[in-house]
Amino acid sequence: MTSLEAAQPFTVTDLKQHIYCQRISYFHLCLPDIRPVTRKMSIGIERHVDERKRAARRTMAMYGLTEGELLFDVDVTSSRLNLVGRLDQLVIAADELIVVDYKVASRHGKHxxxxxxAYAMMAEESYLLPAKRGFIYLTKAKKAVEIRISSQLRKIVESxxxxxxxxxxxxxMPQPTEWRQRCLDCEFRRFCNDV
Known part of the structure; x- marks a missing residue:
């Protein structure tokens, strides 16, 4: 086994949560049956489905392209990273891939x-085209934020x-996040006992 391999593949959601707070990934990976589903989570899932329908009507101009193929709900995997996920939208252009993730938010974070x-890295492995950029579509702000898929972001994924x-x-159990305000509405707050 290489240093990135584990018994089962990690999910991209696990990775995102790990960046947000390592304890969330700890609880999911080591105690998978205790995760409560909050009302905020349920609303997010519902809005995500609605956004998928609206996204199908958008044009390639949003991505700076005149033509390309749009795929939705794309399952991506990486045996090298031992990672799996479902990408909201993938744009396949002649010489590049563009990954798009919808967020029920008005701003985005590093996680x-x-x-x-991570989605870009998996898409590259599957489609054998480079993914140098992606978009986070913020549904509350109704805008797409372009993100460069830099070598620094790729290193953070692997680390x-x-x-x-x-x-x-x-x-x-890892240390809690440095940003304790995140703990206020965390579904795992009652399990931490030190925040």
Whole structure:
């Protein structure tokens, strides 16, 4: 087994949560049956489905293209990264891939940029075209934010996956996030006991 391999593939959602707060990925990876589903999560799922319908009507101009193929709900995997996920939208142009992820939000964070980079890396492995950029579509703001899939973001993906492997193997709870305001509406707050 390489340093990125684990018993089962990680999900892109696990990776995003790990960047947001390592404890969320710890609870999901080591104690998978305790995750409560909050009302906020349920609303997000419903709005995501609605956004998919609206996205089908958008044009390629949003991505700076005149032509290309739009695919929705694309399953992507990477054996190298030991990672799986379902991408909201993939744009296949003549010489590039563009990954698009919808967020029920008015702004985005670093954890979502890392998630987008992971999708790009998996899409590259599957479609054998480069993915140098992607978009986070913010549904509340009704705008697409272009994200460059930089080497730095790619390194963060690989480093975080290595950290997740160690957490899963050792079952040791990591430190809480430095941004304690995130804990206020976290579904796992009652399990942490130190925030």
């Amino acid at each position: 979502q940029e890392v998630q987008l980079a 975080a996956l290595q950290e997740m492997t160690v957490i899963q193997q050792t079952e040791r």
